[in-house]
Amino acid sequence: MNQPxxxxxxxxxxCRDLKLALRRRSDALIPLFFFVVVVSLFPLxxxxxxxxxxxxxxxxxxxxxxxxxxxxxxxxxxxxxxDGTLEQMMFSPASLAMLVLGKITAHWLLSxxxxxxxxxxxxxxxxxxxxxLWILTVSLVIGTPVLSLIGxxxxxxxxxxxxxxxxxxxxxxxxxxxxxxxxxxxxDASIIGxxxxxxxxxxxxxxxxxxxxxxxxxxASLRIxxxx
Amino acid sequence: MVNWFKFSSPKTFYPLAGKLIxxxxxxxxxxxxxxxxxxxFLAPTDAQQGEGYRIIFLHVPVSWMSMVIYLAxxxxxxxxxxxxxxxxxxxxxxxxPTGALFAFLSLWTGALWGKPMWGTWWVWDARLTSELILLxxxxxxxxxxxxxxxxxxxxxxxxxxxLVGVVNVPVIYFSVQWWNTLHQGAxxxxxxxxxxxxxxxxxxxxxxxxxxxxSAAAALARVRCIILEREHHADWLREIExxxx
Numbered sequence: 221m222n223q224p225x226x227x228x229x230x231x232x233x234x235c236r237d238l239k240l241a242l243r244r245r246s247d248a249l250i251p252l253f254f255f256v257v258v259v260s261l262f263p264l265x266x267x268x269x270x271x272x273x274x275x276x277x278x279x280x281x282x283x284x285x286x287x288x289x290x291x292x293x294x295x296x297x298x299x300x301x302x303d304g305t306l307e308q309m310m311f312s313p314a315s316l317a318m319l320v321l322g323k324i325t326a327h328w329l330l331s332x333x334x335x336x337x338x339x340x341x342x343x344x345x346x347x348x349x350x351x352x353l354w355i356l357t358v359s360l361v362i363g364t365p366v367l368s369l370i371g372x373x374x375x376x377x378x379x380x381x382x383x384x385x386x387x388x389x390x391x392x393x394x395x396x397x398x399x400x401x402x403x404x405x406x407x408d409a410s411i412i413g414x415x416x417x418x419x420x421x422x423x424x425x426x427x428x429x430x431x432x433x434x435x436x437x438x439x440a441s442l443r444i445x446x447x448x
Numbered sequence: 449m450v451n452w453f454k455f456s457s458p459k460t461f462y463p464l465a466g467k468l469i470x471x472x473x474x475x476x477x478x479x480x481x482x483x484x485x486x487x488x489f490l491a492p493t494d495a496q497q498g499e500g501y502r503i504i505f506l507h508v509p510v511s512w513m514s515m516v517i518y519l520a521x522x523x524x525x526x527x528x529x530x531x532x533x534x535x536x537x538x539x540x541x542x543x544x545p546t547g548a549l550f551a552f553l554s555l556w557t558g559a560l561w562g563k564p565m566w567g568t569w570w571v572w573d574a575r576l577t578s579e580l581i582l583l584x585x586x587x588x589x590x591x592x593x594x595x596x597x598x599x600x601x602x603x604x605x606x607x608x609x610x611l612v613g614v615v616n617v618p619v620i621y622f623s624v625q626w627w628n629t630l631h632q633g634a635x636x637x638x639x640x641x642x643x644x645x646x647x648x649x650x651x652x653x654x655x656x657x658x659x660x661x662x663s664a665a666a667a668l669a670r671v672r673c674i675i676l677e678r679e680h681h682a683d684w685l686r687e688i689e690x691x692x693x
Contacts, residue, residue, distance in 0.1 A: 373612055377605045381595050390591055391609060394584035397577070398619075437612055444604040 229314035233322025234329070241330050247295065248330045255288035255335055259342045270347040277346035278407035281356065282363075282400055285335045289364055290392060292331045293371040294378070294385045296323060297442065301379055307446060316439040324365075324372045324435070332364025348411070355410040355420075362423045363403040369427075369434040370395050376441030398426055456535055458675045459684045465668040472665035479658035486651035494648075500564045503557050505651050509659040511554040514582060515617050517547035517663060521589070522614040525607035535671075537603035538678070540610065541593055542671035546663050548586035554579055578620040585613040599678060 241248050262280045263273055300306040300323075309319050339360050340353040348356070374392035378384040406419035455461045487505035494501040521543040528537035558576065559569045570576065589606055596602035679685055 370612075373608070377592060377609060378595075381592075382597075383595065387591060387595050390584075391588045394581045394588065395612065397581055434612075437608055441605060441608050444601055444608065447601065 229312075229318040230322040230325065233319050234326045237323060237326030238329065241326070247292070248334075251288045251291045251331055252334055252338060254291055255284050255338065256342065258284040258287065260345065263345060273346045274348060274411065277343055277348050278352075278356070278404040278411070280346070281339055281343060282360075282404040282407070285339065285360060285364065286367060286393075286396055286400060288335060289331045289367045290371060290389060290396075292327065293368075293375050293392070294388050296327055296372060296375040297379055301445075306442065310443070310446065316442065317435040320372065320438045320442070321435045324368050324438070327372070328365045328368040332368055333361070336360035336364055348407075352407055352410045355416045356407045359403045359406040359416070359420060359423060362420065362427055363399050366399045366423075366427050366430045367396060369430040370399075372438040373434050373441055376438045376445060379442070379445040399423065402426065456533055458535055458538070458679050459682070461535055462672060462675050463688070465672050469665050469668050469672075472661045472668065476658050476661035476665055479654055479661060483651055483654035483658050486647065486654060491648045491651050492645055497565060500561065503561045504648070505655045507554065507557040507561055508652055509655040510550045510557065511579065512656060513659045513663055514547055514550040514554050514579070515620060516660075517543050517550060518582060518585070518610075518614070518617055521547060522610040525603075525610040528603055529607040529611075534603075534678075535675075537607065538671050538674045539667070540606065541590075541603070542667045542674055543663075544586055544590050544593075545670065546666045548583060548590065550659070550663075551579060551583040551586055555583065575620060578616060581616055582620060585609075585616060589613070 259281060262276065266272060266276065297306060300309070310316060312319070336357055340357050343353055343356055371388075371392050374388045374395075377391065378388045381387060402419045402423040406416040406423065409419055410416040455464055483505060487502055491502070491505075493499055521540045524536045524543065525540040527533065528540060555576070558579075562571070563569050589609055592609055593602045593606045596605060676685070
């Protein structure tokens with residue numbers, strides 16, 4: 221375990237987190253079920269007219285995806301914090317930011333990617349045209365990593381804090397708003413018939429910025445949490 | 449040459465703040481009286497908006513200050529994080545409630561202005577929404593700091609959050625240029641001549657300085673309370689008159 225951790229910290233941490241998740245499958249599956257249930261509630265609450273449903277579909281799917289990916293955030297570091305693994309990671313010669321990036325990638329593979337793959341199936345309930353289903357998937361594939369990246373900063377800041385889960389939502393949701401606007405905007409634009417590429421490019425720009433900065437912000441927040 | 453570092457410790461800053469507060473307070477009171485007088489009695493009625501536009505004398509200063517205070521808060525938070533100086537972190541947490549108040553006032557006066565002019569209290573326009581996010585960021589900062597019992601950790605965690613949220617400020621500032629929506633463009637610009645009457649501009653500028661002075665007075669008063677709270681064990685506090693342990 222020691223050698224790959226130094227040689228390729230991101231890969232080693234991803235493998236470890238995926239292996240851990242495979243042994244506790246329900247942890248990864250519950251947010252997915254949450255996503256399915258919440259999305260299915262909207263047609264019941266709003267009414268079954270297909271025209272209305274098509275208009276609200278991008279927002280509904282995106283907000284539900286956002287909430288579902290946030291559900292698993294507070295477990296991102298909690299177990300490692302509780303059993304001391306996180307402290308060992310800080311002692312390791314590998315850069316903490318890279319280890320954190322590995323954990324975030326694993327989180328995305330377990331929460332964001334399944335959401336993006338599941339979303340087009342759920343979008344069928346909302347009567348979306350086929351071309352928009354593609355845009356929806358693409359926007360979620362670009363957007364959900366940003367949710368994991370920004371969420372990791374919040375998870376680090378609220379680690380071991382009273383009522384951390386609710387506080388995490390308060391801190392992270394305002395920062396998610398740009399992702400929501402561009403992501404839902406891309407799907408919306410494709411439904412109306414305008415190209416989605418402008419929104420997708422902006423979303424990709426947000427992703428690049430977040431991917432560069434948030435691993436450092438997260439490792440800073442973890443150092444603060446552990447006073448290391 | 450004044451040695452500014454001398455005032456970077458709570459011990460020397462506490463009496464200085466005490467001396468500065470009345471000056472800023474009186475300045476704020478005088479300037480707001482002057483600004484309100486200019487705004488309500490000297491400024492002409494607007495050609496398009498009638499009398500309703502006069503809320504600009506409150507709306508613009510509080511909106512600017514809500515952004516400026518966030519930048520100041522993030523600046524002090526960053527200084528506190530880098531140099532590990534206690535007073536900077538205290539300044540950051542002293543500024544947050546005033547900033548939140550101004551962001552709230554900005555949204556509320558904007559709603560009062562929007563109702564007669566646009567016919568609606570609220571639209572999901574880029575500038576309004578980003579100002580709302582700013583209010584959420586202030587609330588998040590305050591909530592995070594009050595949720596952590598260990599003061600040093602609270603300071604540092606708040607600092608990281610303030611720095612992450614600072615990306616929002618330019619978005620608010622440029623939102624009227626980037627998105628062409630209901631909110632009107634900037635009335636005042638540094639690069640071109642003002643598009644409003646001289647007297648209106650004067651009233652607004654006076655109110656902006658009043659808001660600055662008020663923020664300084666409020667933040668200094670609050671930082672004094674924070675110093676008393678956190679340094680209650682220190683010996684130097686006993687030597688200051690009027691401070692009971």
